Amino acid sequence: MPIKVLAFAGSPRRHGNSETLLDWVLGGMSTDDDIVIEKVALTDANINPCKGCNACERLNKCVQRDGMDFYHDKIVDADIILLSSPIFCMGVASQVKALIDRAQVFRSRKYVLKLPVVPPERKGKRLGVFLASAGQKWDNVFDAAIPSVKCFYHVIDIRDADISYLMINGVDEKGAIEHHLTAKTEAEKLGKTVIAELRKRLAL
Amino acid sequence: MEIKVLGISGSPHRHGNTETLLDSFLYGTKTAGASVEKVVLRDLDYSPCRGCNACHKTGECIVKDDAIALFDKILKADAIAVASPIYSMGITAELKGLIDRGQYLWARKFILKTLYFPNDHIVRHKGIFISTAGLSWDNVFDAAFPAITAFFNGVGFEYYDNIIANNMDQFKGIKNHPTALREAFEKGQNVVGVLNKLHNRVP
Numbered sequence: 001m002p003i004k005v006l007a008f009a010g011s012p013r014r015h016g017n018s019e020t021l022l023d024w025v026l027g028g029m030s031t032d033d034d035i036v037i038e039k040v041a042l043t044d045a046n047i048n049p050c051k052g053c054n055a056c057e058r059l060n061k062c063v064q065r066d067g068m069d070f071y072h073d074k075i076v077d078a079d080i081i082l083l084s085s086p087i088f089c090m091g092v093a094s095q096v097k098a099l100i101d102r103a104q105v106f107r108s109r110k111y112v113l114k115l116p117v118v119p120p121e122r123k124g125k126r127l128g129v130f131l132a133s134a135g136q137k138w139d140n141v142f143d144a145a146i147p148s149v150k151c152f153y154h155v156i157d158i159r160d161a162d163i164s165y166l167m168i169n170g171v172d173e174k175g176a177i178e179h180h181l182t183a184k185t186e187a188e189k190l191g192k193t194v195i196a197e198l199r200k201r202l203a204l
Numbered sequence: 205m206e207i208k209v210l211g212i213s214g215s216p217h218r219h220g221n222t223e224t225l226l227d228s229f230l231y232g233t234k235t236a237g238a239s240v241e242k243v244v245l246r247d248l249d250y251s252p253c254r255g256c257n258a259c260h261k262t263g264e265c266i267v268k269d270d271a272i273a274l275f276d277k278i279l280k281a282d283a284i285a286v287a288s289p290i291y292s293m294g295i296t297a298e299l300k301g302l303i304d305r306g307q308y309l310w311a312r313k314f315i316l317k318t319l320y321f322p323n324d325h326i327v328r329h330k331g332i333f334i335s336t337a338g339l340s341w342d343n344v345f346d347a348a349f350p351a352i353t354a355f356f357n358g359v360g361f362e363y364y365d366n367i368i369a370n371n372m373d374q375f376k377g378i379k380n381h382p383t384a385l386r387e388a389f390e391k392g393q394n395v396v397g398v399l400n401k402l403h404n405r406v407p
Binding site for chain 1: 215216217220252253254255256257289291292293294295296297298300301303304306307346347348349350351353354355358
């Protein structure tokens, strides 16, 4: 069975700092032939904001027909889900928030309709990675982004303890992350670690 | 001089809990003599920030859409009430999309240094955050505040107050909340009183 890796690049700026960080992690992951990586740039993914209509609480699906039709199944199928975002105004980019809010369909499935999001045998065998970059150097610049990220992973059956984080502050202009002393090494190492952890879980 | 109050509803859901709470606040400001306008983000046409940083050079956003006209309106108001429900521990993507588009003002302030809000401007411009959440958790609004802080800072408004109500799922809606709607109404009246005083002091 191949290992399915789904990576959402959340920045509207293509190949900027947060996406570069994502690429480095994916580089660290793509060491073996059985690893299938799909990267999605959210700026091109046509995922609209949640309408807050709560219809998914009854229908078990979203009433909107857009890119999420396509990514819904991929989110369920993936073994590893990565999400990268720049920090804009102390939070994730609005494109990323739209994806997170559209995961409401999974929340409805799990808590309202009491249906499984993934089959029971796959629980604990899915891992999440959140990557972020911020222009500001403040230590707390990522703090307000994390609760929403945890919500996203929680409703798609990836536990808090199974989310890894790599967040690099003080990188603003495009390419700035290339000059960061440790980001690339840490990212590649994280990619390898997450794959190794998943293999361990799958062997259990 | 009439106090100008602008309400911005960031909920995709019309006349739901958050917008109802906003309406109560706005009604309070109106009874205190303010001129009131409400903008519903759902009805506007604007795209998210592209992160292109063109505004860092020019101080202007290259995307010409409803967001720019709304920022113009915000900058002319004396008080703004920004309302969003909590979705996944944060504000809605619609409101975050608007806030992110304020980057050109940030660029004017911090890169180009063509925009500066002196302190006496900031104290005469009051920003109020209005929100509701389904969950009962005490911390359910915490991750929303920093983006709202960034927004009010960006447009030169003092982050004056929050009008927030959690546990909507249990209450079965804002109308059954024991205090929230009255609190919003009273805070609306009060902020207009405070602004009137401040304007008399600063000719």
